[in-house]
Amino acid sequence: MSGPKYLGHLNINVRNVEISHEWYTDLLGLHTYDFIPGRAAFLSANVELSHEIALTQVAEGAPGLQPGQVGLGHFAWRVETLDDLKEFYQKLLDRDIKITPRDHGVSMGLYFQDPDGNGVEVYYERVRADWYTQENIFTNEKRPVGDFPGPWDELAAD
CATH class of the missing domain: 3.30.720.110 (Signal recognition particle alu RNA binding heterodimer, srp9/1)
Known part of the structure; x- marks a missing residue:
């Protein structure tokens, strides 16, 4: 059995998927493969891939990242x-x-x-x-x- 070849995608929890979707597409120029208002967006820089980032909406008041917190830097x-x-x-x-x-x-x-x-x-x-x-x-x-x-x-x- 061989190991993974590359990282397939990241799933990022966001407070507002509409705001984050606009930010990632406008600033980074990512392509939208699917968008479910109030729930999720699936984006990619490489149009040959289904998605490299999945944005998943959580509660608007969800706590943010804290410096030194365990997790993705x-x-x-x-x-x-x-x-x-x-x-x-x-x-x-x-x-x-x-x-x-x-x-x-x-x-x-x-x-x-x-x-x-x-x-x-x-x-x-x-x-x-x-x-x-x-x-x-x-x-x-x-x-x-x-x-x-x-x-x-x-x-x-x-």
């Missing part, structure tokens, strides 16, 4: 080019969404939250040949950590 969407990431950065700025940019050495990511406080990342992964190392990529003491080395302040000023 964030999930990430990959873009193809650094220019795509820069465009997405500007899109977040235009919507006044708080962004935490990070350079992980092998990738550069933009971290932010959805309307319910769930962590979301949009990232660009460098070509493997450009990685700072080929082994121990997250524990290597030479790993660059911090904000982007790029002209992000200039982009924000445009």
